[in-house]
Amino acid sequence: MTEEKRESLNFIESIIEEDLKAGKHSGRILTRFPPEPNGYLHIGHAKAICINFETAKKYGGSTNLRFDDTNPTTEDTEYVESIQRDIRWLGFDWNGSPLYASDYFDTLYDYACRLIQTGLAYVDDSSPEEIASMKGTPSEPGVHSPFKSRTPEENLDLFERMKQGEFPDGTRVVRANVDMSSPNMLLRDPIIYRIKKEHHHRTGDQWCIYPMYDFAHGQSDSIEGITHSLCSLEFIHHRPLYDWFIEKLGIFPSRQIEFARMNVEYMITSKRKLLKLVNDGFVSGWDDPRMPTISGMRRRGYPAAAIRNFCDKAGVAKRENTIEINLLEACVREELNVIALRAMVVLEPVRLVITNYPEGQTEWLQAENNPEDPEAGTRQIPFGRELWIEREDFMEVAPPKFFRMTLDADVRLKHAYIVHCTGVDYAADGSVETIYATYYNNSRSGEDVSGIKPKGTLHWVSREHAQSCEIRLYDRLFTCPDPAADEETDFLTFYNPDSLKVVTGVMMEPSLQHSSPGTQYQFLRQGYFCTDPQSTTECKVFNQTVGLKESFSKEVRKG
RNA sequence: UGACCCAUGGUGUAAUUGGCAACACAGCAGAUUUUGGUUCUGUUAUUCUAGGUUCGAGUCCUAGUGGGUCAACCA
16 A cells, blocks of 8 residues: 655645536636737746646646737837747647737627626726826725716727727726725726727737727637636736626636746846846847846756756746745756766866876777766777876875865876876966866776776867867856845846856867757866857857755865 | 735745645754865744634634835836
């Protein structure tokens, strides 16, 4: 008998399971992801995507992709493409073709007519300022518009003429007749249609009136038969309106459920701020590897599975939350550790000469591509008398816990031999120029009979075979975890000028020369990297995805 | 000074619905290691406050405190 541990459910799953138990919608589950095509998807969208797609999948349901394109002023087809690409890359697929709120403009127009006919909506000629002032404040009720009492016939006629383009933008709106004294501001006769003589990315010039969010979103859900409409907490005040329209129209009762959006340290998701970073040149574009956009994270080398796993581990609830960035990085490392190919690359090269190794000799050594995955196979790497090693891996006199190369001590060269450091030459400026060592010829990796057990192992590259490449090291984009916390302070104050460090003249092992963009590596003892699309045949470019966990540098910091 | 939402280790999320507060990440200590990685072991630390109901409250009730949200012809 297996003692089955009851799986814990998040609050959305609990609601769904209750619905299922009650036989609601005959057990059918349909969710939706409703982006507005006016920007690139970011980590916050990734969270919403995961919740909507994974929750549906878990209960045998599926998910619609619907573009919420009711505002032609800001929307564009360009975003329709990028959004689909990002969702697919994340590993999700929607039902059939993408849907559009604009597909329902005819239906929505009819719905509005129905409300007008039953006295539940009216045309208001007031100016935007007048409407705002009549709305009242959260603590005082609003007052009725002088146009609220028009007859259905008059309203219908006016609405039709709005549709025909008789009136200029902003001169008239249609408002739902709800309750001007409601404590919920959204119920104070919300605007449901406005005049906008603008070209729509899909309907062209067919319409000059467009429905507002509140008159499009819920109805679109209903038209599609969405059972659970999962959105973020900020829409909670819209729910009474969402339900009101469904009730008054007598249409399919989709249910809106709100969850707290996910915030992540050092990441901002404000469209306006992201745009500013791009436009003002703080980053190279929407897909700059420092950006919290899906395209940025993809270029950075974050695996889609890691992002999905991260969203899952962050959980779902209704309280404000800020997830530590190290959880994201832990998920990225966890995934990459298993799939990334290992390779050796020397960032700050210094020359190492093995004085007792025959001049002109090259030895090809076997190296595993991934110790976590034998199936990844092995490759041959060249070894010779002269090598490059990392400058910071040498200290002539070293502190007790320095397990690297130091004078008169042994150290292992990964996949190769144990060497004994015998000397060092300094340049005129005092920097290390050449390090000298001897090797133990019976200590070759895999057939070591030397009996020597050095504490440290270094990565290296054969000087004769090394090729030069460029590496881009990334740090947090901001110097504080929540750059948008204080509205008084410009978030750019916290821009981290050291968030990108370009290192050129990096020495890489020759196997890397055929690497194609997007390939993920672990450069031994350095971290995870990913080949950038800007690589050329002459010069490869690698983006640092995330560093390795490092306990040594922590000890150094402690002093 | 209206309404609504929320409050559990450093962070986030659980707690079989009123029955020994747990899991992950982070931290710390150790073991293993031809990556100071990985893996493994151990460990620190939690129910906003005050009342009430109850044999028993993180959970239910009341009041308070704190945080968030709402007054775009944006979504």
